[in-house]
Amino acid sequence: MPTATGELLGDRYEVPEEERTAAGRRREAFPDLVRRLSHQSVVKHFDAYADIDWDAPGMRIDPEDPRWELSPEDMLGGTAWYRSQPAGVRSRIGLHMMATFMKIGLQFEGVLKRGLLEFALRLPNGSPEFRYAYHEVIEEAQHSLMFQEFVNRTGFDIPGLSWWQQLGSRQVIRFGRTFPELFFVFVLGGEDPIDHVQRMALRGGRDMHPLLRRVMQIHVTEEARHLCFARHYLREHVPALGAVKRFVLSMRAPFILAVMAQMMMRPSGQIVRAYGIPAEVIREAYTQNPRQRGRTLEALAKVRGLLEELGLVTPVSKRLWELLGIWASPAAQPAAA
Ligand SMILES: [Fe+2]
Numbered sequence: 001m002p003t004a005t006g007e008l009l010g011d012r013y014e015v016p017e018e019e020r021t022a023a024g025r026r027r028e029a030f031p032d033l034v035r036r037l038s039h040q041s042v043v044k045h046f047d048a049y050a051d052i053d054w055d056a057p058g059m060r061i062d063p064e065d066p067r068w069e070l071s072p073e074d075m076l077g078g079t080a081w082y083r084s085q086p087a088g089v090r091s092r093i094g095l096h097m098m099a100t101f102m103k104i105g106l107q108f109e110g111v112l113k114r115g116l117l118e119f120a121l122r123l124p125n126g127s128p129e130f131r132y133a134y135h136e137v138i139e140e141a142q143h144s145l146m147f148q149e150f151v152n153r154t155g156f157d158i159p160g161l162s163w164w165q166q167l168g169s170r171q172v173i174r175f176g177r178t179f180p181e182l183f184f185v186f187v188l189g190g191e192d193p194i195d196h197v198q199r200m201a202l203r204g205g206r207d208m209h210p211l212l213r214r215v216m217q218i219h220v221t222e223e224a225r226h227l228c229f230a231r232h233y234l235r236e237h238v239p240a241l242g243a244v245k246r247f248v249l250s251m252r253a254p255f256i257l258a259v260m261a262q263m264m265m266r267p268s269g270q271i272v273r274a275y276g277i278p279a280e281v282i283r284e285a286y287t288q289n290p291r292q293r294g295r296t297l298e299a300l301a302k303v304r305g306l307l308e309e310l311g312l313v314t315p316v317s318k319r320l321w322e323l324l325g326i327w328a329s330p331a332a333q334p335a336a337a
């Protein structure tokens with residue numbers, strides 16, 4: 001029995017209430033907002049197994065199903081190399097990329113959950129953030145179950161990001177306790193681009209596999225709360241930071257965002273090797289493709305806007321944004337900004 005229905009079952013996706021509030025139509029004090037988000041987690045939440053009918057006949061995954069094919073608007077999908085592959089290979093590449101995307105997503109969520117537990121550890125008794133953080137940990141655990149189940153059913157053995165854990169994750173997790181503002185920039189850096197890509201896919205009107213549609217709908221609905229909390233946490237706490245922490249935040253944010261956005265938006269080394277994608281095709285599709293850059297900027301537009309609003313894009317840090325290729329001049333700003 002689904003624990004929440006409504007907009008999820010229709011073709012049209014409605015922006016949830018908490019997201020509309022984030023857009024500023026109604027102002028409320030931060031603790032009230034946090035309590036309301038916690039309440040939403042009680043009345044509108046999902047279970048990875050109770051709310052997805054994994055074994056229904058229509059949900060079965062066939063790697064050669066044409067619905068997995070990349071669209072011509074996709075960076076790789078638009079290349080002559082991709083279009084010249086046999087239909088079955090085109091479908092496999094699309095599904096392999098989706099499975100990799102989900103594996104990266106669940107690894108990101110692993111770091112996120114551990115960071116949230118660190119964040120909750122230092123909170124005083126009675127703090128509404130404590131309850132909210134635990135709701136979010138529970139929801140992310142359901143997402144990770146859902147993503148891993150999807151990966152398992154594709155039949156691909158996805159390695160995921162082994163370097164991630166070695167290099168950055170311990171530090172990021174510790175920031176949950178020692179520097180939560182930086183931690184929540186990391187959260188937005190991961191969640192905002194995923195959310196953007198999933199919303200675009202849901203609105204795209206393509207013939208989407210029902211299992212993928214269900215997974216994405218559930219994810220987008222719950223992520224709206226997580227994004228709302230992270231944005232409002234930053235709005236509430238960044239203005240009170242001292243000059244040193246503000247400086248560190250302004251300089252580290254563009255690095256975090258550049259790395260996170262790239263991770264989500266191109267095929268893994270495993271895929272490149274498995275299908276023999278030539279280096280010039282990768283260059284054409286990603287490295288030297290202005291459309292790819294435009295899409296990355298579009299995915300980062302919301303979080304960049306928030307950091308600008310909070311005064312965290314300074315003349316010095318702006319140089320970093322430019323050097324990392326994630327700055328668009330106002331004239332070139334994507335419409336979504
Ligand atoms: Fe999630």
Ligand SMILES: [Fe+2]
Nearest residue numbers: 140191223226
């Ligand atoms: Fe999330």
